[in-house]
Amino acid sequence: MVRAIVGANWGDEGKGKLTDMLAEKSDIVVRFQGGANAGHTIVNHYGKFALHTLPSGVFYDHTTNIIGNGVALNIPVFFNELKKVTSEGVPMPKILISDRAQMVMPYHVLFDQYEEERLGKASFGSTKSGIAPFYSDKYAKIGFQVQELFDEEALKVKIKRVLETKNILLEHLYHKPPMDAD
CATH class of the missing domain: 3.40.440.10 (Adenylosuccinate Synthetase, subunit A, domain 1)
Known part of the structure; x- marks a missing residue:
């Protein structure tokens, strides 16, 4: 059953x-x-x-x-x-x-925290656990699946590519230091 x-x-x-x-x-x-x-x-x-x-x-x-x-x-x-x-x-x-489960990345948590900080009194009351930024990346098809952990070279390339965009937001929207791909 x-x-x-x-x-x-x-x-x-x-x-x-x-x-x-x-x-x-x-x-x-x-x-x-x-x-x-x-x-x-x-x-x-x-x-x-x-x-x-x-x-x-x-x-x-x-x-x-x-x-x-x-x-x-x-x-x-x-x-x-x-x-x-x-x-x-x-x-x-x-x-x-599942090898297709997507992972919450450290920057998802940071973006959740930074967005609440940026919004101030207009914040939406996030748990600051990265869920909204995670789903945004999942639907934008730039999230990371568990299976990607098993191809280290491809993982490094994708992390570098994704962080190029994330770092623009970190520096220019949130006025925070960029993340290093390493």
């Missing part, structure tokens, strides 16, 4: 709690969209956990957890969350990450 839990894109709808309830009897739990800007709290026999990236199935040995290509994957946040969960006694979960 396949079950899909889809919200109205508002957040705080109980999707995470419902997923956690169903994960106990599921073979596979797929996180298919969204980023680490929001999350949900799970309380179980291991303790209390705030998940932002990890699928709710990570607490069950029999469950394979998948991070799909629609997820805004912030790799340091992912590994920190995984480390926190396992340091609390949760066995290392089975996790697969």
Whole structure:
């Protein structure tokens, strides 16, 4: 049986709690969209956990957890969350990450922070986690997919190309120092 839990894109709808309830009897739990800007709290026999990236199935040995290509994957946040969960006694979960998942880059977080700073009182209340700049790049087709990590030379070329544009914004819109491709 396949079950899909889809919200109205508002957040705080109980999707995470419902997923956690169903994960106990599921073979596979797929996180298919969204980023680490929001999350949900799970309380179980291991303790209390705030998940932002990890699928709710990570607490069950029999469950394979998948991070799909629609997820805004912030790799340091992912590994920190995984480390926190396992340091609390949760066995290392089975996790697969789509090679087409796109990554939140460090400059996405900076641009989110700088835009809030630039807007001042007119700011929109961002979580400053890079989500809006991430999706802007994804739809402009200049984002980075996980699969690109495995071709170092092509990755370096693309980073250099993308930073040429990003540095113009950093210097001339936000009046911040440019980023070095290295």
